[in-house]
Amino acid sequence: MVSSRTVTVRVPGSKSVTARALFVAALADGTSRLVAPLESADTVAFANGLAALGFRVERMPEGWNVTGSPAGPPAEGATVWCHDAGTAARFLPALASLGTGRFVIDASEQMRARPMAPLLRALRALDVQVHAAEGDRLPLRIEADRVAGGTVQVDAGTSSQYLSALCLMGPGTQNGLTIEVLDEVSVPYVELTLAMMREFGADATREGSWITIAPGGYEAREYVVEPDASTASYFFAAAAVTGNTVTALGLGCGTRQGDLRFATEVLPAMGCEVRVEDDRTTVTGPARLRSPGEVVMRDISDTMMTLAAIAPFADDSVRITDVGNCRVKESDRIDAMATALGACGITTDTGPDWLMINPGRPQPALVETRADHRIAMSMSVLGLRTPGIRFDDPDCVRKTFPDFHQEFSQLQAAWRHG
Ligand SMILES: O=C(O)C1=C[C@@H](OP(=O)(O)O)[C@@H](O)[C@H](O)C1
Numbered sequence: 001m002v003s004s005r006t007v008t009v010r011v012p013g014s015k016s017v018t019a020r021a022l023f024v025a026a027l028a029d030g031t032s033r034l035v036a037p038l039e040s041a042d043t044v045a046f047a048n049g050l051a052a053l054g055f056r057v058e059r060m061p062e063g064w065n066v067t068g069s070p071a072g073p074p075a076e077g078a079t080v081w082c083h084d085a086g087t088a089a090r091f092l093p094a095l096a097s098l099g100t101g102r103f104v105i106d107a108s109e110q111m112r113a114r115p116m117a118p119l120l121r122a123l124r125a126l127d128v129q130v131h132a133a134e135g136d137r138l139p140l141r142i143e144a145d146r147v148a149g150g151t152v153q154v155d156a157g158t159s160s161q162y163l164s165a166l167c168l169m170g171p172g173t174q175n176g177l178t179i180e181v182l183d184e185v186s187v188p189y190v191e192l193t194l195a196m197m198r199e200f201g202a203d204a205t206r207e208g209s210w211i212t213i214a215p216g217g218y219e220a221r222e223y224v225v226e227p228d229a230s231t232a233s234y235f236f237a238a239a240a241v242t243g244n245t246v247t248a249l250g251l252g253c254g255t256r257q258g259d260l261r262f263a264t265e266v267l268p269a270m271g272c273e274v275r276v277e278d279d280r281t282t283v284t285g286p287a288r289l290r291s292p293g294e295v296v297m298r299d300i301s302d303t304m305m306t307l308a309a310i311a312p313f314a315d316d317s318v319r320i321t322d323v324g325n326c327r328v329k330e331s332d333r334i335d336a337m338a339t340a341l342g343a344c345g346i347t348t349d350t351g352p353d354w355l356m357i358n359p360g361r362p363q364p365a366l367v368e369t370r371a372d373h374r375i376a377m378s379m380s381v382l383g384l385r386t387p388g389i390r391f392d393d394p395d396c397v398r399k400t401f402p403d404f405h406q407e408f409s410q411l412q413a414a415w416r417h418g
């Protein structure tokens, strides 16, 4: 461990904000400019999906311009390839439904294995004709003929993305939508959706389990995309395990990204000093990490792996609970993290929706990433204290942060030589 040194970072744009901004800009009246969007496999797949649907998308270094079509996708039928992106695979079927013609939505093997059924049930209840592969999975064929709207129920207990997709399409329906939410994970992502819809001029309100969205489309605007709070968790965790200081610019008290709670709630419970200002968040690690005991991560489960990767350095076991939907993401993340930590000699215990990590001294290992960017990025944090951590597929980080390994090495170098 080195003595406390400060590194300032600005991590790339938020994947979730970029995807939402692309969606609402596509239905807005006029041309929107997205400044500092995330440029990664997931968001490029989303932008290419919009282009396939007939929207005009120009990706330039100074920002992305999207010319909207309030009447829905200009293309009368298209094939949309979502690659590995859950946001694209869940949001774009809702957008395609607003058009007319036959739309095929497909994705990688990894994404084809992930659930879609609750979203498809809701679209069918809105009279959208959706044909899916066995188990209501991708690929989909949608025979679209606009959406009148009305009242619909959705079970967002395995993914909030189904609910966000319905909300986002609401202003594009003829009569608006009233959505009854039956169950829900990752609630901050739904709040982010509703807040961004309002920022683009939509009328979207929530009272308990009811969400009401007025028809009337969106207004085009310039929109600055915040840095990604989930990505920032690796840098905050790096400070936590090395006793150094990291300041992440562009992520402050006004953020709507729930994953900043990893820094503001989880790390203080582990003995870190955390300061949140208007436009930045600073984390300083302690001499020895404390166990936070049990951490319920239902709302912020993309940071589950970040916590699991620093848990071996705590003074006692860490129990992460209510993360059952992590088993149906890019990988079965509970099993993937238990396996990765096990390869390093750390003992864990798991259940259907929880993971417990015991303290220990990790050993060098070849980590199986399972093509999951967050396994590689989280285990890189453990690698700061464990020389010899290698990955079977280091490039899987391209999903949300293509330059992750270079930027993480620079952080290490700054601390080594700082
Ligand atoms: O709506 C979004 O942008 C996201 C919602 C979350 O998914 P779930 O709702 O499936 O947990 C999160 O894990 C994902 O990375 C992004």
Ligand SMILES: C=C(OP(=O)(O)O)C(=O)O
Binding pocket: 084, 085, 086, 087, 088, 302, 329, 330, 374, 400
């Ligand atoms: C779950 C994730 O992605 P998505 O669902 O958007 O594919 C993630 O980025 O951790």
